Structures are given as C-alpha cells and as structure tokens.
Amino acid sequence: MTTLCLKNGQIFDPINKIFNKKKDIYIKDGKIVEKLNEKISETINCKNKIIMPGAIDLHTHIGGGKVNIARLMLQEFHNNSDRDYDLTADFIPSTLKTGLQYIKMGYTSCFEPAVLPINARQSHSEMADTPFIDKGGYALLGNDDFLLDLISRGAHQSEINDYVAFILKATQCIGIKVVNPGGINAFKFNQRALNVDENSVRYKITPRKIVRLLARAVYELGVPHPLHVHCSNLGVPGNFKSTIETIKAAEGLPVHITHIQFHSYGNNGDRNFSSASAEITDYINKIPNLTCDVGQVLFGQTATMSGDSMKQHANHSHAHPDKWLCMDIECEAGCGVVPFKYTDQSFVNALQWAIGLETFLLTEDPDKIFLTTDHPNGAPFTSYPHLIKLLMDKSFRDNLLDQLSVDISKHTILKDIKREYTLSEIATMTRSAPARILGLRNKGSLSKEADADITIYDSNIKDVEEMFASPTHVIKDGVVVVKDGEIKNYTWGKTQVVKPEYDATIEKKLKKYFDKYHTIALPNYSISNDEMSEVIGSDINEVKCNRKRIS
Amino acid sequence: MSKISDSLNLKNIVCPFCSLHCDDLEIDVHDNKLYVKSNVPKSCAFKYEKLNLPKFKDMVTTVKGKPCEPKKAYQYSRQLIKKSKETVLLNSSSDVNVTREVLSAASKVNAIVDHVNSSIFLKNISIYQRRGYMATSLTEIKNKSDVIIVFSNNLFETYPRLMEKFLATKNSFSVNSKKKEIYVIGKKVKNTKDCNIRDKRITYIDFNNRNITKLINSFISKKNESSISNKIFNKLLASIETSKYLSVLWATSEFDSYKECDEIIYNISAYVVSLNKTSRAACLSLSGNDGDVSFSQTLGWMTGFPSRIKFTGNFFEYDRDANNAIQLINSGNSDLVIHLNPISEKKLVLNKKNKNIVIGRPCTKFNIEPDVFISCGIPGIDFKGHIFRTDNVVSLPLTSLRMSHNRSTQEILREILK
Ligand SMILES: [Zn+2]
Numbered sequence: 001m002t003t004l005c006l007k008n009g010q011i012f013d014p015i016n017k018i019f020n021k022k023k024d025i026y027i028k029d030g031k032i033v034e035k036l037n038e039k040i041s042e043t044i045n046c047k048n049k050i051i052m053p054g055a056i057d058l059h060t061h062i063g064g065g066k067v068n069i070a071r072l073m074l075q076e077f078h079n080n081s082d083r084d085y086d087l088t089a090d091f092i093p094s095t096l097k098t099g100l101q102y103i104k105m106g107y108t109s110c111f112e113p114a115v116l117p118i119n120a121r122q123s124h125s126e127m128a129d130t131p132f133i134d135k136g137g138y139a140l141l142g143n144d145d146f147l148l149d150l151i152s153r154g155a156h157q158s159e160i161n162d163y164v165a166f167i168l169k170a171t172q173c174i175g176i177k178v179v180n181p182g183g184i185n186a187f188k189f190n191q192r193a194l195n196v197d198e199n200s201v202r203y204k205i206t207p208r209k210i211v212r213l214l215a216r217a218v219y220e221l222g223v224p225h226p227l228h229v230h231c232s233n234l235g236v237p238g239n240f241k242s243t244i245e246t247i248k249a250a251e252g253l254p255v256h257i258t259h260i261q262f263h264s265y266g267n268n269g270d271r272n273f274s275s276a277s278a279e280i281t282d283y284i285n286k287i288p289n290l291t292c293d294v295g296q297v298l299f300g301q302t303a304t305m306s307g308d309s310m311k312q313h314a315n316h317s318h319a320h321p322d323k324w325l326c327m328d329i330e331c332e333a334g335c336g337v338v339p340f341k342y343t344d345q346s347f348v349n350a351l352q353w354a355i356g357l358e359t360f361l362l363t364e365d366p367d368k369i370f371l372t373t374d375h376p377n378g379a380p381f382t383s384y385p386h387l388i389k390l391l392m393d394k395s396f397r398d399n400l401l402d403q404l405s406v407d408i409s410k411h412t413i414l415k416d417i418k419r420e421y422t423l424s425e426i427a428t429m430t431r432s433a434p435a436r437i438l439g440l441r442n443k444g445s446l447s448k449e450a451d452a453d454i455t456i457y458d459s460n461i462k463d464v465e466e467m468f469a470s471p472t473h474v475i476k477d478g479v480v481v482v483k484d485g486e487i488k489n490y491t492w493g494k495t496q497v498v499k500p501e502y503d504a505t506i507e508k509k510l511k512k513y514f515d516k517y518h519t520i521a522l523p524n525y526s527i528s529n530d531e532m533s534e535v536i537g538s539d540i541n542e543v544k545c546n547r548k549r550i551s
Numbered sequence: 552m553s554k555i556s557d558s559l560n561l562k563n564i565v566c567p568f569c570s571l572h573c574d575d576l577e578i579d580v581h582d583n584k585l586y587v588k589s590n591v592p593k594s595c596a597f598k599y600e601k602l603n604l605p606k607f608k609d610m611v612t613t614v615k616g617k618p619c620e621p622k623k624a625y626q627y628s629r630q631l632i633k634k635s636k637e638t639v640l641l642n643s644s645s646d647v648n649v650t651r652e653v654l655s656a657a658s659k660v661n662a663i664v665d666h667v668n669s670s671i672f673l674k675n676i677s678i679y680q681r682r683g684y685m686a687t688s689l690t691e692i693k694n695k696s697d698v699i700i701v702f703s704n705n706l707f708e709t710y711p712r713l714m715e716k717f718l719a720t721k722n723s724f725s726v727n728s729k730k731k732e733i734y735v736i737g738k739k740v741k742n743t744k745d746c747n748i749r750d751k752r753i754t755y756i757d758f759n760n761r762n763i764t765k766l767i768n769s770f771i772s773k774k775n776e777s778s779i780s781n782k783i784f785n786k787l788l789a790s791i792e793t794s795k796y797l798s799v800l801w802a803t804s805e806f807d808s809y810k811e812c813d814e815i816i817y818n819i820s821a822y823v824v825s826l827n828k829t830s831r832a833a834c835l836s837l838s839g840n841d842g843d844v845s846f847s848q849t850l851g852w853m854t855g856f857p858s859r860i861k862f863t864g865n866f867f868e869y870d871r872d873a874n875n876a877i878q879l880i881n882s883g884n885s886d887l888v889i890h891l892n893p894i895s896e897k898k899l900v901l902n903k904k905n906k907n908i909v910i911g912r913p914c915t916k917f918n919i920e921p922d923v924f925i926s927c928g929i930p931g932i933d934f935k936g937h938i939f940r941t942d943n944v945v946s947l948p949l950t951s952l953r954m955s956h957n958r959s960t961q962e963i964l965r966e967i968l969k
Binding site: 063065067068069071072073074075078086087088089092093094095096116118119121122125126129145149187188189190202313316319322323324325326327328329330331516517518519520521523524527531534535536 | 562563565574575647648651676679680681682683684685686687688689690691693694695716717722723724725795796827830831833847848849851852853854855856857866867868869935936937939943944945946947948
C-alpha cells in the first residue's frame with residue numbers, strides 16, 4: 001500500500017472546525033492517519049494549495065430508467081465537441097463520462113435520489129459502471145399501491161417501519177425518498193393534482209399523512225438520512241404554501257426538502273408568478289431538523305426527469321425540443337422525461353434563476369442547505385463551479401442579473417442581498433454537511449481514520465469558478481486519481497447502503513401480495529449483497545443505523 | 552458449490568428464453584439435468600429440457616467445422632481478429648453482463664457493435680425521439696387496466712404466457728379482473744389456435760394489421776371505415792371510451808415488414824397520448840426475445856446510444872446507417888463477424904462473404920460452417936446474470952442452475968482478445 005503526505009496545504013475541514021489553517025495530511029491504506037512511521041511513498045507539495053475533503057453531491061440523477069430514457073431520447077445532443085471520452089451531452093452523460101466529470105471537479109461521492117425499487121438493479125448497474133465515485137440511492141416510496149393500501153387500512157406505524165426497512169434492504173439503498181406524495185399514484189386513477197390536505201380518490205389518504213408516516217418510519221428505524229421529500233405541486237405558482245405545509249407534516253421530525261427552488265413560487269404580480277424565497281428561507285432558518293437542497297436553475301438546454309409523472313405530464317407542452325415520455329411503473333411510481341431549455345428571455349426562467357440564488361443567500365446556516373442543480377433538472381452538475389462563483393461574488397452575480405434579456409429587477413431582492421459565501425461555507429455545504437446528513441462518518445472530513453477522499457485546489461487561481469473546476473489533485477481512497485486535470489488511475493467506488501433491522505413478518509404479507517398481484521416473485525425483487533458484487537459489479541459499504549424505539 | 556450428483560429443487564427461477572422472463576419456474580435438477588416442474592406451456596419447458604440431451608453437454612470448439620482443443624480455437628480467433636480490418640461484434644441474444652463485455656471487447660479491437668434486432672428497437676425508440684409517448688408496464692396493466700387491446704398476429708407463439716400471466720389474470724388489485732375486456736386484433740385463426748386458454752374476457756378480432764391507421768382514424772372520427780363489422784367496432788369503441796385505464800400492446804417486430812410500420816406505431820401512440828387529455832391510457836410495445844432490451848439499455852448508459860457504435864481508439868461514434876451490421880455484412884464491407892448468441896440461436900445468420908467466429912450456446916446450428924465455433928454457457932442456466940423484461944423497466948436476476956462445462960461468453964471474449 002502506498003503512503004502519501006500532503007505537505008503545507010491550507011486546510012478546510014469544517015467537521016473539525018478547521019478553516020484555512022496550514023497542516024500536513026498523512027494517508028495510509030486509503031485512510032487519513034495522524035502520522036506515518038514508515039517511509040512516505042509520495043509527497044505532494046501543497047504550498048499555495050487549498051485542501052478540502054472530496055465533495056459530495058446528495059441529489060443527482062446519474063443512474064436508472066429515466067436517465068437512460070433521456071440519453072436515448074436526446075441523442076442529437078450527444079455532440080459534445082470536447083472529445084474527452086465520448087460525445088454524450090453534459091446533461092445526460094454516459095456512466096463513464098459521469099464519473100470522469102465528477103472526479104475532475106473533485107467530487108468523490110454522489111447519490112441518485114430516485115431509485116424505483118423495481119428498477120434498483122438498473123440504477124445500481126449504471127452506478128456500478130460509473131468510475132471513481134462512491135454512490136448510493138434513495139428508494140422511492142409513497143406512491144406504491146402496497147403502502148397506500150396498508151395506510152388506508154390503518155396500519156400501525158411499526159408495520160410501516162418494517163416495510164420501509166424491507167425496501168431499504170431489498171433495494172440496497174441508503175435512504176427513502178417520497179415524490180409528490182400519493183400524487184403519482186393518484187394520476188394513475190386520473191387525478192391531475194393532489195394538494196397536501198386533499199384525499200386521493202382511490203385510497204382516501206392525504207399527502208400530509210404519507211409524509212408524516214414515512215418521516216417517522218425513517219426516523220424510528222434510525223436511518224441517518226431523513227425522509228427525502230419532493231413536495232406536491234412541483235413548479236406550480238403559489239406552491240410555497242404547500243411546501244410549508246409539507247414541512248409541517250413531518251411534525252418536527254427530521255426531513256430533507258429537495259430542489260426547494262422548484263417549490264418556492266408565489267403567485268403575485270401581473271404575471272401571477274413571484275418569488276417566495278423569503279417565506280421559505282424564513283422557515284428553513286427557524287425550524288431545526290430541516291435541511292434542503294436548492295435545485296438551482298442555470299440557462300441552457302437540459303432534460304427534466306422525475307418520478308413525478310403527474311406533474312411531468314402536466315408540463316409536457318413546455319418540452320423543448322417537442323418530445324417527451326411519461327410512464328406508469330409497476331404499481332410503484334412513474335416517471336416523466338421532458339427536455340427543457342431555460343432561457344434568460346423567459347420571465348419565469350429568469351425568476352427561477354433568481355429564486356434559487358435568493359434561497360442560497362437567505363439561508364443562514366450552510367449546514368442546512370446543499371449545493372445542487374438537481375442534475376440535470378435545473379442544469380448539469382458540470383455547472384457547479386459557476387454556481388459557486390455566483391454565491392461567492394456579489395458583483396459577478398449583479399452583473400449577470402443586469403445582463404438578463406428580461407428585466408426581473410422589480411421581482412427579485414437579489415441585488416439587496418450583500419452576502420458572499422466564504423470558502424469555509426462552500427466547504428461546509430459541499431462536504432461536511434452532506435456527509436453528516438447521510439450518516440457518512442468517514443466522509444466529508446479530514447479526521448484521522450476518515451476515507452482519504454481529498455481534493456486539492458490551487459489558491460493562486462483567483463477566479464473561483466476556474467479554481468473549483470480544475471483541482472490540481474483528486475485523491476480517492478488514498479489513490480491519486482486526478483493530477484493537473486489528467487486521470488492517473490481508475491478506481492471504482494463502493495455503494496453506500498443502510499440495512500435497518502425489521503420484523504420479518506412483513507415479508508409474509510408482501511409474499512401474499514406479490515404472489516397474487518405482482519408479476520415477479522418476491523425473492524427476485526430483492527438484491528442480495530452477493531448479487532451486488534458478483535453480478536451488478538459494486539461492493540457495498542453498510543452505514544450504521546441507530547434504531548429509536550418510539551412507537 | 553453443489554456436486555453434479557446432487558438433487559436440487561429450485562423455485563422462482565427466471566426464464567432467460569423469452570422477453571417476458573417469467574420468474575415462477577420450479578425446476579428439479581438431478582444428475583445435472585433440468586426438469587421443469589411448474590405448469591407451463593410445453594414449448595417453455597422444452598427450452599430447458601432439451602438441454603439435457605447428451606449433445607448439449609460438453610464444451611465444443613471447432614475450427615472450420617473440425618473439433619479441436621479450445622486453445623487452438625482461441626489462437627485461430629486471435630489470428631483472424633489481428634488480420635481483420637473491419638470487425639463487427641454482432642449480438643443475437645445476451646444479458647446485461649455479456650453486453651458490458653462486448654463493449655469492452657469492441658473498444659480493444661476498434662470494432663463495430665450492433666444487435667440483430669436493431670432496426671426494430673430503433674423504430675420503438677424513435678417514437679419518443681420524435682414526439683410524446685405514454686408508456687406502461689406489465690404489473691400496472693395486470694392491476695389497473697380495465698380495457699386491453701393487443702395488436703398481434705401470432706401473440707401466443709412469441710409470448711406463450713402473456714395472456715395467462717399478465718393480461719387475463721385471475722387477480723387484479725385495483726380493477727375487477729372478471730370485468731376486464733381484452734381485444735386481440737390480428738389473424739384470428741392463428742391466435743385462437745395457439746392460445747391455450749379459453750376466456751370469455753377475450754375477444755378475437757380478425758383484422759389485417761397493416762390497416763391499423765385506418766382503424767385508429769375510425770376511433771377518432773367515431774365512424775367505422777375499417778373492415779371490422781359495425782357491431783364489433785362499436786363494442787370496441789365503447790370499451791375504449793368508457794375505459795378508466797386503457798392499455799395498448801403490440802410487437803413492432805410483427806410490423807417491421809410492413810412499409811406502414813412507422814406510421815402504425817406513430818398513430819397508435821399519438822392516439823393513446825390524446826386519450827390522456829381526459830382519461831388514462833398507455834402503451835406497451837413488446838420487444839423481441841433476443842435480449843434486445845438488455846442490449847439497448849446497457850449500450851444506452853455506457854455510450855448514450857442504443858446500438859451501432861464504432862470504436863476508434865478510446866473513442867466511439869454512433870452512426871445508424873454506416874454501422875448497420877447487417878448491411879455491412881450483406882454488402883461485403885466487413886471482413887470478420889464475431890457472433891454472440893449465448894441464449895438463443897434463432898436470429899443467427901452467417902454470411903460467407905466474411906470470416907465468422909461464433910460464440911454461442913451449445914449445439915448452435917448454422918446455415919454455413921463458421922470459421923470458429925466456441926460453445927459458451929447460457930446465462931440463466933449455466934451462469935448468473937441480469938436481464939431486462941420486455942417492458943424496459945423491470946430487470947431480473949439470472950441464476951446458475953447446473954454445473955457448466957462451458958465457459959462464459961465474457962471469459963471467452965477476454966480469451967480471444969488477449
Ligand atoms: Zn431530483
């Protein structure tokens with residue numbers, strides 16, 4: 001095994017409250033160690049270099065059915081002239097390109113947020129073919145007929161907990177996500193909208209109830225990552241109210257609201273579309289146990305992809321180019337792929353851009369908000385360095401605002417916001433905070449025994465966009481994989497999973513349901529650890545759960 | 552690992568042979584032979600049991616038709632590959648992991664990768680490459696669909712258990728399964744003859760499917776201009792109009808020979824999309840039985856394209872026309888074709904214009920003698936794997952049922968590309 005010393009770098013390690021301090025880092029057998037007694041095989045001179053833990057993207061659509069539909073649907077965009085490896089578009093890259101582009105930006109762990117349980121094999125296979133990074137998925141629940149039926153029959157919380165735990169184990173996921181709670185299912189019964197306190201026609205359950213039960217299940221099972229919620233009414237003007245109601249539905253239990261920008265819209269003004277970022281961030285700032293990621297919109301062509309078939313179907317007329325696909329999937333959920341081009345000539349798109357930035361800047365605690373574009377829904381992940389510059393540089397952001405083709409200055413408070421994110425805050429929101437919220441104790445940190453996933457930037461580069469786009473070194477599990485923008489070694493990360501305990505009687509109930517109604521057998525639904533490593537091609541790492549017995 | 556003499560009873564086995572990939576098979580293994588215990592159509596059981604014949608047992612390698620040591624076959628293959636100026640890797644049935652290896656192999660020798668069914672699945676993909684599409688999947692149809700329309704001439708031959716296991720089912724979660732209405736539209740005689748279930752929920756309608764567009768237009772105008780009798784047409788239309796969740800199924804492979812093929816698929820899907828303005832309806836285009844879905848999905852995530860990739864160095868390009876393997880072969884523009892048919896040989900056709908290496912399931916039959924044949928294990932029989940079902944979203948684990956004398960396709964590919 002190689003040993004490595006990073007000498008004289010400026011360290012940003014928020015977990016240990018170290019910000020911009022000179023310190024040497026030692027690495028042995030893929031881990032950070034306090035010191036090395038043996039001969040050091042390689043020393044990297046880190047004078048004038050910034051050292052941070054590898055970055056973590058906790059919400060990025062990198063693998064699974066809908067991503068692949070988009071890749072095949074939008075082939076005409078696979079003409080990327082940067083012939084790094086292949087032609088695939090930045091917003092729908094191949095698995096190989098996904099890994100290459102993330103690692104070159106210093107990202108070492110990424111999480112696919114929409115794993116349909118029935119499609120988990122595909123999601124994991126795609127992620128297994130994505131080099132370098134550690135990965136993981138959140139299993140989608142809350143629109144599956146089995147659970148909705150269970151809830152409508154008044155099932156006890158403990159039974160729901162058992163089912164949630166079974167799904168986590170069966171799908172090899174690290175968290176649970178709910179998308180448009182109950183709404184995707186209601187769309188299959190021809191409902192076109194479902195508000196937080198509205199009953200679904202078929203099951204007579206409200207989204208509020210689904211969120212409450214699932215948030216509680218995740219909490220009681222001790223799954224580190226709180227319930228990951230894509231709220232009702234995605235993209236609908238005035239939806240900030242239902243977003244706040246969804247937050248309330250968790251009744252104080254931990255909850256993560258994803259791509260909150262798409263759920264922070266008011267309906268004021270002559271266009272009936274306005275920013276509600278002040279109302280939303282007010283809430284984020286005052287409620288403990290609440291985290292969110294933004295889903296920033298940036299201008300350009302992309303593809304929107306979501307499990308939210310209800311809302312994607314409703315929005316298909318905005319498709320650019322004019323084609324789309326929606327699918328009902330296996331009594332579990334659905335998906336919708338709608339290509340979209342955000343342009344600064346559109347009032348709505350320009351305001352979406354501003355709302356995302358307002359949300360970042362008005363949220364006080366960088367431990368509560370994460371840097372995402374909901375890749376590729378708001379923009380491809382390759383635009384993160386640009387987004388970081390927007391947050392760190394007020395004059396840059398004000399200039400761009402002035403240059404927008406459509407004047408939104410009367411509709412956004414962006415210019416009044418003086419805040420500029422510091423490097424320390426960026427390090428927190430992209431490293432320590434996502435690691436903490438995912439329960440990854442060995443990641444997002446430079447503590448001893450942490451995984452040696454490390455990114456080194458050149459502090460001589462004064463443009464932060466350029467600096468974040470081109471780390472001088474990226475180290476994954478102790479191996480230098482990127483040096484001066486070149487790939488030096490290929491590594492394949494692990495899949496991070498949780499496996500909370502549960503009462504196996506739920507499997508008997510599920511077997512009955514599967515035998516009668518499903519089209520595959522329960523044993524073939526579950527993915528074993530052996531299948532993960534031998535067939536799918538990724539080893540797993542189990543993240544600990546601390547079960548809390550409440551109900 | 553179990554011994555050859557062991558007797559095993561295996562349940563919930565996934566069948567690799569047709570794209571429904573039924574996973575309810577119970578199989579006994581005695582003396583390394585397979586016996587299907589579940590009550591399935593004879594044609595399905597036979598796909599397993601014929602593998603018990605002695606001729607399917609041993610590893611066979613031949614060079615120019617003559618049996619030889621594996622080493623010699625590998626060596627000769629390497630020579631052919633070295634000499635070749637335009638190598639094609641042509642897949643005619645495989646799972647995800649074989650496809651992954653095929654891509655890796657192609658990148659080593661700058662080859663073209665294609666699938667024998669490309670022209671058909673490219674037509675399916677092109678629907679949503681050009682316009683909107685509403686899709687559904689088999690469990691959804693089983694549990695939510697009150698009205699099902701299947702356009703097919705030989706449904707039961709291609710998908711023997713589609714009706715029994717997925718469409719005319721005893722149980723449905725969200726609809727009254729007894730009241731389901733199922734219309735099979737196509738060659739009536741053929742369908743009724745092959746169907747092994749008699750079910751009053753099914754209506755067979757004799758129709759020439761070349762004229763589907765006319766029928767769809769009649770649905771839209773509510774004026775019957777098709778060859779179907781008014782009585783049946785009106786019943787069908789009423790079913791569509793009152794349905795809460797309509798599913799429309801077809802197999803593009805059946806329409807492929809029609810010049811109207813693209814138009815038919817377009818018209819069905821556009822009609823289904825339009826029904827969703829007020830009600831719910833969705834399509835399922837049934838894929839071929841030759842691992843097409845696993846192939847196009849795997850290529851999709853690894854390259855962004857569904858087939859017809861050509862590697863040059865570390866780089867690849869997609870060209871729907873220039874990399875059309877069948878055309879390249881027929882026009883004599885490829886000098887070496889490596890055929891891969893680990894699961895089925897149905898679509899395997901060799902052309903004498905070029906050298907042929909076949910990595911295929913034991914006892915593969917050929918129209919002409921290949922230059923090299925190397926028998927390989929079958930995913931789902933001899934090796935573990937992972938295969939996509941016809942509805943594109945469900946993928947199932949393939950297990951190894953017996954001790955194999957054959958190596959896996961992946962191992963063989965790595966061996967001949969050393
Ligand atoms: Zn998302």
